Amino acid sequence: MPIVKGAVEKKNVPILVIESRVLLPGGMLRLNIGKPSSVSLVQHVCGRGTRRPLLGILTSRRTAATTDEEEEEEEELKGRIGTLAHVIRCIEVEDDDFTFSLVVRGATRFRVREITARVPHLSARVTTLSDQPVPPRHEPALAKTVRGLRRALDELVAMFKSNRKAPMVATLRELLDTVAGSSPAALADLVISTVEVPVEERLAALEELGVIPRVELALTVLKRQLEALRLTAEIEGNVEAKLRK
Numbered sequence: 001m002p003i004v005k006g007a008v009e010k011k012n013v014p015i016l017v018i019e020s021r022v023l024l025p026g027g028m029l030r031l032n033i034g035k036p037s038s039v040s041l042v043q044h045v046c047g048r049g050t051r052r053p054l055l056g057i058l059t060s061r062r063t064a065a066t067t068d069e070e071e072e073e074e075e076e077l078k079g080r081i082g083t084l085a086h087v088i089r090c091i092e093v094e095d096d097d098f099t100f101s102l103v104v105r106g107a108t109r110f111r112v113r114e115i116t117a118r119v120p121h122l123s124a125r126v127t128t129l130s131d132q133p134v135p136p137r138h139e140p141a142l143a144k145t146v147r148g149l150r151r152a153l154d155e156l157v158a159m160f161k162s163n164r165k166a167p168m169v170a171t172l173r174e175l176l177d178t179v180a181g182s183s184p185a186a187l188a189d190l191v192i193s194t195v196e197v198p199v200e201e202r203l204a205a206l207e208e209l210g211v212i213p214r215v216e217l218a219l220t221v222l223k224r225q226l227e228a229l230r231l232t233a234e235i236e237g238n239v240e241a242k243l244r245k
Contacts, residue, residue: 015057024192026106028088083206159226
């Protein structure tokens with residue numbers, strides 16, 4: 001696969017493969033690190049004294065049917081899209097199940113070009129990825145979808161507030177403040193990172209370089225969550241009405 005013009009190549013980037021979770025640019029994840037190779041990676045990344053060190057995050061696609069885990073995983077990783085992330089916090093903990101607690105914030109998408117090392121931890125040569133330009137003829141449609149996305153966010157905040165879900169209200173308010181001046185692409189990534197979304201859809205959003213499809217997916221996700229909240233509120237209202245009789 002050719003390198004896109006304007007992409008930045010980075011060599012020997014430490015790669016952390018995580019399971020059942022996806023990090024998008026702008027999103028944050030708290031990760032508990034216990035696997036020996038991952039512990040070695042974190043010790044390398046966090047032990048260099050660099051402020052907000054960088055590493056690559058990939059979501060594993062391994063299945064129980066994998067026979068040769070090492071070979072299959074390496075082959076799968078080539079060409080995969082992940083997120084370069086800054087380590088915001090790295091704490092060594094005393095726990096039987098994990099050694100480090102890591103908080104990372106997504107910075108930009110990347111594609112794996114070549115696995116450069118497996119020992120003592122996974123490293124790769126990667127290139128950064130940019131969003132595909134939006135053709136001028138599609139800009140009005142994109143602007144309309146973005147307005148719908150912002151309205152849906154406002155409605156979601158109002159619904160959580162009426163349900164007295166204070167932590168989620170605070171999270172969404174912070175999201176709204178963050179995206180006030182964000183690009184449509186960044187807005188979509190933040191929405192998909194924040195609300196409840198199946199792993200498969202988050203992966204699809206991560207691997208989608210088109211801005212319009214990503215914004216449309218974010219709007220679909222928000223509408224689905226709003227509908228679920230309306231249904232829940234209706235059921236709870238009916239139950240309360242019956243209890244008052």
